[in-house]
Amino acid sequence: MxxxxxxxxxxxxxxxxxxxxxxxxxxxxxxxxxxxxxxxxxxxxxxxxxxxxxxxxxxxxxxxxxxxxxxxxxxxxxxxxxxxxxxxxxxxxxxxxxxxxxxxxxxxxxxxxxxxxxxxxxxxxxxxxxxxxxxxxxxxxxxxxxxxxxxxxxxxxxxxxxxxxxxxxxxxxxxxxxxxxxRVRYHASGGYASQHVHALLADAVRLWQSWGATEQQAMDALLPLLRGTVASIAHSGVAAGMPGPVSRGDIGTVRQHRQALMALDPAMARLYDQLGARGVALARQAGRLDDAQAQAMLRLLEPPPPSA
Ligand SMILES: NC(=O)c1ccc[n+]([C@@H]2O[C@H](COP(=O)([O-])OP(=O)(O)OC[C@H]3O[C@@H](n4cnc5c(N)ncnc54)[C@H](OP(=O)(O)O)[C@@H]3O)[C@@H](O)[C@H]2O)c1
Structure with a gap:
């Protein structure tokens, strides 16, 4: 029972x-x-x-x-x-x-x-x-x-x-x-589904503002995307439902994203890399990237530290 x-x-x-x-x-x-x-x-x-x-x-x-x-x-x-x-x-x-x-x-x-x-x-x-x-x-x-x-x-x-x-x-x-x-790990998990989403959206809004768009314009574009993302996760699961260039193995687009973010804010680019690397693991789990694609993507997202 x-x-x-x-x-x-x-x-x-x-x-x-x-x-x-x-x-x-x-x-x-x-x-x-x-x-x-x-x-x-x-x-x-x-x-x-x-x-x-x-x-x-x-x-x-x-x-x-x-x-x-x-x-x-x-x-x-x-x-x-x-x-x-x-x-x-x-x-x-x-x-x-x-x-x-x-x-x-x-x-x-x-x-x-x-x-x-x-x-x-x-x-x-x-x-x-x-x-x-x-x-x-x-x-x-x-x-x-x-x-x-x-x-x-x-x-x-x-x-x-x-x-x-x-x-x-x-x-x-x-x-x-x-x-x-x-308790503490349980509570931290909630941060990933709520608080951190706010922090990520704030970065996304900054990207829109970098070419002069308003926060309202950014949110008008991003909220439907966020709703679609939540619906896709609920329908297909965390790994299988993941969209985007990392899961497609679209390495040229990911390279361009990193360059644009690095020029704007290197800290934003570092977070993009870390999240992207986790995305590679999910895309592997969903069978969307083969080993060679995953390794190439990780070489881009996790470059070795410069030698001293
Ligand atoms: N909000 C959420 O989304 C959420 C979700 C899950 C769990 N929780 C938990 O729920 C609890 C409350 O969070 P909350 O978001 O509701 O906080 P909140 O909106 O800040 O409300 C806390 C209330 O407690 C009163 N208060 C503060 N010190 C007090 C004291 N010494 N004696 C009596 N009352 C006092 C506050 O004072 P005033 O009388 O000055 O108004 C306020 O009304 C927390 O343990 C939080 O972790 C919150």
Whole structure:
């Protein structure tokens, strides 16, 4: 039986009845709380560093949610999500008088669950619930984006694990077990599919600006390409779906790209080379380059360092 089936078939430790609260009224909290509410699990209490942030989030959630101070969230709720920036989760957990039997969870990808030790020492069960998604400032759009994404769940407490798996299922998310020693690598993987894409697009926009085009013109051209790329990856996979001159073995075009980038910004050219070399490995994997083509491409992209 898989983890979700066993969570759904096992005893339900008040998974559907526990009172939910949030400490930290930011982007993730607004998205998650709204999605939980839509899924029939309303959030009753919210606190934040600035009371105004908690009030604003409670207003979005409606009359059933009250903005209170952090201790009142802990006092009035069975399951408390600490949704502050990663750097202050430990400090927030330390500053609250928790009670035995309570559930305390953070939503950080990279932060160990052990930062919730103060809650554990008070007899609470602790865990991690990290949705692999990027949430923007529009709470409703962010809540929409939760369905279908993966949520990494970690807890040593079987009852809390069951509750978190059930909540993930209610949200239409795919739960995964995350071993404690994998958190940082797991979180770094998200950077490749999100943050680094922004950095790469910023470089692409700079190329357009180098001949006087605007950022808007660049994005009008590049966003349809990005959407097509994502669709191709989803349809054909990372290796087989890869387009471009590296995967075609079009070495003359790659040489021209490198020369143009070197003239503009050598650091950009170095990154192009490194990404291109990884592309060679993918094209080999997809059977699109033979050994000779791959070696020729790598000689261009990974030239030996000049001898001293
Ligand atoms: N955003 C995402 O895409 C995303 C995705 C997955 C996971 N996460 C995780 O979710 C957590 C929150 O991230 P976020 O993006 O939502 O951050 P955020 O938008 O910056 O919100 C953090 C909130 O916490 C409040 N806060 C700061 N210090 C506090 C304190 N000492 N006590 C109480 N509240 C405090 C903030 O203060 P004010 O009261 O001043 O507003 C703010 O409203 C992080 O652990 C992050 O790793 C985020």
């Amino acid at each position: 898989d983890r979700l089936s066993s969570a759904l078939s096992g005893p339900a430790p008040d998974a559907d009845a526990c009172r939910l609260g949030f400490i930290g009224a930011g982007r993730l909290a607004a998205a998650l709380a709204l999605a939980l509410q839509r899924a029939g699990r309303p959030v009753g209490r919210v606190a934040s560093r600035r009371h105004a942030s908690a009030v604003a989030m409670a207003r979005v959630l409606g009359p059933g949610c009250r903005a209170v101070d952090p201790q009142a969230v802990a006092d009035d709720c069975d399951l408390v999500f600490i949704t502050t920036p990663d750097a202050v989760i430990a400090e927030v957990a330390q500053g609250i008088a928790w009670r035995a039997g309570q559930w305390v969870v953070h939503c950080s990808g990279a932060t160990p669950v052990s930062v919730l030790q103060p809650a554990r020492q008070a007899g609470a069960a602790v865990g991690g619930f990290h949705p692999m998604q990027a949430f923007g400032a529009d709470a409703r759009a962010a809540a929409d984006s939760l369905s279908g994404c993966t949520v990494a769940i970690e807890s040593a407490d079987p009852a809390l694990q069951t509750v978190l798996w059930r909540l993930a299922a209610r949200l239409g998310c795919q739960g995964i077990d995350l071993p404690p020693d994998a």
